[in-house]
Structure formats: structure tokens, C-alpha cells
Amino acid sequence: MDALQLFGLLAVTAMLIRYALEDHRRWFILPFAAACALGSIYGFLQGAWPFGLVEAVWAVVALRRWSVRPPLMA
Template identity: 75%
Template sequence: MDGLTFFGLFAVSAMLVCYALEDRSHWFILAFATACALGSAYGFLQGAWPFGLVEAIWTGVALRRWIVRQRKSA
């Protein structure tokens, strides 16, 4: 397994774990957004720009969800 493949596996695994734990804390939503950004970087680095683009959009969606949830909990 090369470094890029390992990076992609880490990014997607982190997305899965953070998504599963989102109800526990709004910080998991922020971690999910970060993992989506890593997944986007992976997509672009490996040449799968549609995947990178979709993950970039998911990053924005998750950041918006984090902001909304943070305001509700304050």
C-alpha cells in the first residue's frame, strides 16, 4: 500500500467514524468536515476530480451543519 492509498483510507475511515459519532458532540461534525476535506484532497491528488469535488461540497455542508449545531448548543 503506497502513501496516497493509505492517506485515502485514513480520510474515508475518519469520515465514517466521525459521521457515526455526530450525535455525541458538535465537535464530531467539525471532525467530519475535516475528514471530508482530507477526502477531497485525496480525490484530487489521485486524479479522481469528481470525487474531490463532491467531497469539497460535503466539507461545506458539514461546516454549515457544525455552525448551526454550535449555535443551538450555546
């Protein structure tokens, strides 16, 4: 496994964990967005630009969800 594959594995693992936790607290959505951005970077670096593009969209969607979710909700 080279460094790029390890980076991708860590990014996607972080995405999965943060996605599973984002219903518990509003602040889990922000790290999910960051993990999506890392997944996007991985996709573009690997040459799989459709994956990179989709992950970039997911990052924007997650940022939007974080910004509209009431801060006092769990």
C-alpha cells in the same frame, strides 16, 4: 499500498467514524468536516476530481451544520 492510498484509506476511515459519532455531540461535526476535506484532497491528488469535488461539498455542508447547531445540544 503506496502513501497516497494509505492517506485515502485514513481519510475515508476518519470520515466514517466521525459521521457515526456526529449525533452524539456537536463537536464531532467539525472533525467530520475536516475528514471530508482530507478526502477531497485525496480525490484530487488521485485524479478522481468528481470524488474530490463531492467531498469538498460535503465538507462545506458539514461546516454549515456545525455552525447552525445549537452549542448546548448534545
